[in-house]
Amino acid sequence: MKIKNIRYSFIAAGLLLLGSSCGEDFLTVEPKGLPLVDNYYKDESEAFSALVAVYDIMGKQSKGFENMITMLNAGSDDFYAGGGGPGDGAGIHAFDNYKLDKINMPRSYWGDFFQGIARANILLAKLPGVDMSDAKKTRFAAEAKALRGYFYFELVRTFKNLPLILTPISPAEGYNVTQVSPEEIYAQIEKDLMEAKAVLPNKVDVPTEGGRLSKGAVQALLGKVYLYEGKNSLAAAEFADVNGTPGGTSMYGYKLLTKFSDLWVISNKFNSEAIIEIMHTDKSNADWGFWGGGADEGNSVNIMVGPRGYGRSDLTLPDYISGWSFNPVTQSLYDALKGDPRFNSTIFDLRALKASGAADYAPGDQDTGYFLKKFMPLNSDTSTGGGATALNYKQDTYAIRLADTYLMEAEALGGTGARAQALLDAVRARVGLASVPVSLDAIANERRLELAGEGHRWFDLVRTGKAATVLAGDGFVAGKNEVWPIPQKDLENTKLVQNPNY
Structure with a gap:
């Protein structure tokens, strides 16, 4: 806007x-x-x-x-x-x-x-x-x-x-x-x-x-609010309308995309999985003088998460833009996603490509060699309009999408029962994964893998009381760092x- x-x-x-x-x-x-x-x-x-x-x-x-x-x-x-x-x-x-x-x-x-x-x-x-x-x-x-x-x-x-x-x-x-x-x-x-x-x-x-x-969209947001308050039965009721039959099309027309990778196709705006979508454009002529001030409408995550000085000797590799190397992926997430069908849409393993000589980059701060691929545009996605090209990428982002509400409803149901199982199964089946027994831990793990890099993980850890344990090594102090x-x-x-x- x-x-x-x-x-x-x-x-x-x-x-x-x-x-x-x-x-x-x-x-x-x-x-x-x-x-x-x-x-x-x-x-x-x-x-x-x-x-x-x-x-x-x-x-x-x-x-x-x-x-x-x-x-x-x-x-x-x-x-x-x-x-x-x-x-x-x-x-x-x-x-x-x-x-x-x-x-x-x-x-x-x-x-x-x-x-x-x-x-x-x-x-x-x-x-x-x-x-x-x-x-x-x-x-x-x-x-x-x-x-x-x-x-x-x-x-x-x-x-x-x-x-x-x-x-x-x-x-x-x-x-x-x-x-x-x-x-x-x-x-x-x-x-x-x-x-x-x-x-x-x-x-x-x-x-x-x-x-x-x-x-x-408002029902999905209301369900999320109820979940954060611990009003699980009310949350589940709102999500049930939003989600409909797991894997099917809901009363509002929401449906999981067939391919997880299609969620990150920049031109695939307002797809059937998008519930609340944050809009961006490459036509606002955003420039450094007013970046972040309200008049710029480009997606800044795009330039921020890309590797610095990216180049490829293997021309079959994607022609990604060079970015600023924010949000390098931790080894923990890399290991959790390795072998998961969502890995290749979520993480760009430039470390391995650099080691093989297929590509190169300039390591930034806290470098791991792993980058957040969901928000990495190609050079062909760069704006040809006015302003600074770095500030005018047009990829939309999801504040709430259907896989998110599936998993939130399964959680609101207590992580038990046939419907909670079906909701979890639908998210996994979309990427070709077999069913696992539903539980709150299984749902939390699925949220981590499905929604990685979309800004949900910290909130999930805090609201479920896991942050003090999971983030202890980073300096998190219980009773303080929840806010x-x-x-x-x-x-x-x-x-x-x-x-x-x-």
Whole structure:
């Protein structure tokens, strides 16, 4: 989603960011400049432009240097921070070795999602007075609520202790907000998602509305929220609608792709397995001057995870771009995936190719020779448009996909029973693997292999209570590192309290 950028102050916004388009498949809106909020929202076009601005924050998953995927991968046992050296990204390296503190914690992980919440709150406050049909008002409001729920979910599972802001506030008021309990945050997320679920269309028309939330997408997110809260029966009920018959096509049209490798074909956007898809384009002319600032719409994970100085003497090898060598794969994940049919779509074993003389690269920090292949584009995928080519890759990413919801439902069912077995079997059968007895451990292992590198592993370890054991060698401290520290700059002169032990 392409949007001109204004940085919001903490969680308050005096100006609404208004923009141009929402990727290649979303409806196009011409730029409207930067009018004051009080002078805007005159008609449907302006309200839609504001809705696009709310959606734009979802790009935090994979755009900009401080994206969720590479950061979360670095904190897991499956990847290192990597990059050019220990100083190449202080925040990502601090998370990798559990040295995050209030000073080196990148502010954008707190501020960007509160920026999205502020935009949603302004839109919800202004919609009643907009000259447009009631039906569209209802849909826009439902989308804004669902997005607010999405942003709060990202915040509560990383920072935990948050202020709950549901109406537009002034910058001055922002200094006086206080935190509420995580339970209150989760209750509001549930409320927002339930209200959105009640009115959103079952599906969206991809050619004109690809990327907008549907009822199925919101149900998948609600099921995930319930699972994180330990409300397993409610989670299973939501996932059952989303998933349908394991291996079949659900009521929303979701179906596992026949080939796992097709998930990573860059042109395969909005496929049947995608439930919430983060959109990117090679046409935003992203450049260094505003990279990560909101106006760039390229996938930054693409350039970040590729090997530095990649070259091939064996021309039958893929012609990958040279990247920045972030998120090198650990030996632990390599060993876990070796022999699994998903290995060749997940890991590029450049170590072996270098040893044989078939290819070469320049080792970066924490180098293992193993790279995250899911997000490695070819040179032929490089943008020919304006801006910096490194910042304009168009591969979409998945916030939630069907194999993920299959495994979450199996977990919500307690890892037992015929349906849980069928859900696990369907994920494995897709890649030609035989059935294994269903259990919570089997499901957790399958999630690690199926979803490797997509930013889920750290959350899975934390929410299941395994992080302190699995990540002990990396410096993880129980009772502290389950959440991130609130950046110091966002605490100063406010009534917010820092998270425990930071």
